[in-house]
Amino acid sequence: MRVTVLSGAGISAESGVPTFRDDKNGLWARFDPYELSSTQGWHKNPERVWGWYLWRHYLVADVEPNAGHRAIAAWQDHAEVTVVTQNVDDLHERAGSTAVHHLHGSLFEFRCDRCDMDYTGPLPRMAEPALEVEPPVCHCGGLIRPDIVWFGEALPDEPWQRAVEATQSADVMVVVGTSAIVYPAAGLPDLALSRGTIVVEVNPEPTPLTRSATISIREGASQALPELLQRLPALLK
Template sequence: MRIAVLSGAGISAESGVPTFRDDRNGFWAKYDPYELSSTEGWRQHPARVWAWYLWRHHLVMQVEPNAGHRALAAWQDLGEVTVITQNVDDLHERAGSTNVHHLHGSLFEFRCDTCGQHYDGQIPDMPEPELEADPPSCGCGGLIRPGIVWFGENLPDGPWNAAVEAASQADIMVVVGTSGIVYPAAGLPELAMSTGTPVIEVNPEKTALSAQVTAVVRETASAALPTLLQRIAGTLD
């Protein structure tokens, strides 16, 4: 069985991964998210953007995969599982999933902003937020930046092409913890359904996809995913 999973912020939130919106009253609350998550913001304030991502990197390292992440990894014993995620953390990988494609990049990948070369040097820990930190330099003279897809950038071809292939060839697709409004990722369930593939939404809240999918499970990822395949098997026969 080929299973495609599209995951969003909801599954990571259960592990305590903070989002920018969680910091309304915190250190970074006064800054525009666009300033910290765009190519323009990087050009104008690279030290500020670098500090922001070092802080996020530290926060993500403090949390652990939850039962939802671990369940998806366990599904690999039942078939071919492709995880397509909009999240930039590494919780799917830490839980044991081996076929993970990050549509929006990863907090744990870095590259030169000029030549694009991958950077595998040491990344400093930032246990307390700081306003600025100088990013490392590349041998070409460029600066090392996070491997995140910022506003104004296209999705990486490799993960996107893999996501399209997985969605179009899956026997079942599970959409978990995503609002279904961020395109082009939100178009993947539509692609799966166009080929006749059942699409199951796992989300405690109603989303833009809810009226379109084959079935809806109004539970959190950690509550639903450990038993989801067994629970829906009868309805999809």
């Protein structure tokens, strides 16, 4: 069986990772998300944007995968599992999932904003959140930025193509913890449904996907996912 998982902020929130709109320490609370997550905001004040993302980088490093992440990794013992995630953390990988495609980038990868070269050098330490932090400088003179997809930027080609391929080849698609409103990722379940694929939504709250999903489970990831594969035959009757 081939299982494709589309995960969103909800699964990581269960590990203590704030969702995007909540992920603003008091220092940044007065700023619009666009100021912190756009090329315009970066060019206007790279120190502020870097400070916010560096804080998120260290925040995520201190949390652990939850039962939902671990369950998805454990499915690999019984199925061919591909994870397509809108999240920028590494919790799926730390839980043990081996095929993970990040549609929106990663808090643990960095590149130069001028020459686009990957950056693997040291990062400033951050014991406490700081409103502004000087970004590292590349050998070409450009500033090092997080390898995150900001507002107005295109998704990276390779993860997106892998996501489409995984959706087209899936026997079952599990959509967990996503609002189903952020495109183009939100179009993947529709693609699966158009091919007759079973789509299981796991979310405590209804979403735009709820009406069209094959099954919609009103539970959190940690509650629903550990036994989902075993429950699936009964749920589909």
